[in-house]
Amino acid sequence: MEDQKISAAKIVAAYLVVYIVWGSTFFFIEEALRSFTPFVLGSIRFIIAGSLLMGYCKLRGYKLFNKADIKQAVFVGFLLLFIDMAAIIWSEQYISSGIVSILSAATAIWFIIFDKPKWKENFSSPAIIMGLAFGFTGVVMLFAEQLMTNSIPQEEKSQNITAMIVLVLGTIGWTIGSLYSKYYQKPKSWDKKKEPSLNVMVKTAWQMVTAGVAFTIVALVKGEYAAFNYTQVHPADWGAMIYLVLMGSILAFSSYIWLLQVRPATEVSTYAYVNPIVALALVYFFTDHQVTVLQIAGLAIVLFSVLLMNWNLYKDNRTFRAIRYRKKLKKLRNMAPKSSIPRIIEVADFQRKQKEKAEKKSKEKDIS
Known part of the structure; x- marks a missing residue:
């Protein structure tokens, strides 16, 4: 009985971390950008996070090298953690972390559109089709708000629209990387002599290292590191960086992986509904950005669309059964x-x- 209570407490704690910490990373990225340029921020974050996670895996005795798995991890890490995160970090220079979190939640749209093996199943479902329609409506509302507002100069308005487009392209990169990881990983029976697959934590460490190296190369080429002076970084922004590394990249991800092992995946995926709410709340209470009625309506519509697009999974989930x-x-x-x-x-x-x-x-x- 005591073990069950401890287990329940761990599950609740893990969900709180995934819900709140991941939702807050959008806000802390925006905070860190006061002192760090986008690619320096990504470089430091993922190099440190990847190194720490790799060190943890080494201490746990996990195997660290497998050519096939590392090759896949590098490709997936480039798409998931470099392309998508670069788009998020770069976009937050111009638009609020609240809007970024809402557009990131709309990633479910691209999973439906690009998941070709499931087209027949997805596009024959009225709930999924309605979800796509609502999802696009929510995204269009956010773009329309930027286009229709007269309170900002035309140049700034154009920059905001560009940032939103870049962010959407980044979420598409995330989708393609996720689908590649889902469909193009060779089955274990493919080769009996094949080396044992690496632990999922090791693969993620390689993905983070890949992203860190990619961010570093771009930061060097763009001259961001040449202009970077660590002595001019505000202590609060170092705190934001530490939070992103330890809480966002290490603790939240570890909690997410653990939850996938002990709880149904459809239940764990509910973080997608909570993260943008947390992000928008932090923007409202702790930044100067205005949270408009249109943004809240867009968020509600996008989250409702995600619910519809996942409805078939939820209704067949063993918990709901x-x-x-x-x-x-x-x-x-x-x-x-x-x-x-x-x-x-x-x-x-x-x-x-x-x-x-x-x-x-x-x-x-x-x-x-």
């Missing part, structure tokens, strides 16, 4: 005479077991 089963059983109990309740429970349990057997056979058939 268990809830529906309990409600159905409770209803039968209330309808039946007391003497028949044991029989109802027996029949319901039999039906549940039969259904589980059928699902197991279906999965085994799909695998074979």
Whole structure:
């Protein structure tokens, strides 16, 4: 009983980290940009985070080298952590972290559009099609707000639109990297002599190192490091950098990976609904940026679209199936005479077991 309580406490703590810390990283990136240029920020963050994570993996005794896995990690890390994060960091020079977080939440749109093997399944679902329509509507609303506002100069307005376009392109890079990781990883049966696959933490460490190296190269080429003077960095901005490295890249990711091992993936994915709310709240309370009604409406529409696009996953999730089963059983109990309740429970349990057997056979058939 005590172990269960500890386990429940760990799960709640991990969710709080993933929900709040990841949501707050948008705000801390904006804070750090007061002293760091975009590519220097990315360089320092991911070089340190990747090195720390690699060191942790070494201490845990994980294998660090596997040519095939490293090659894949470098490619995926370039798309996921360099292209996408470079777009986020660069964009936050011009637009608020709240708007950046909303547009990042709309990444689900690109997963539906670019996931070609699932086109037939996705585009035959009314919920997913409605989700796409709502998602695009939310994104258009954010662009329209920038175009229609008369409170900022035309040059600044154009720069804001450019930043938003760059951010959208970055989320597309994230999507392509994620889909590559999903579909193009060779199965274990591909080669019996193949080396054992690296631990997921090791792969992520290589991805972070890749991103750090890419950021460093660009920062050197652009002359950002030549102009960088660490003595002029405000102490609060060093604090933001440390937060991004330790809390954002190390703690939050580790919590996310752990949750995927102990909780359903569809449940863990709910962080996508909370992160932009956290980011927008931090913008409202701790920055000079204005949080408009249109931004809040855009956020609500985008999050609703994400819900619709994932509806088929949520309704088939085992947690939701268990809830529906309990409600159905409770209803039968209330309808039946007391003497028949044991029989109802027996029949319901039999039906549940039969259904589980059928699902197991279906999965085994799909695998074979």
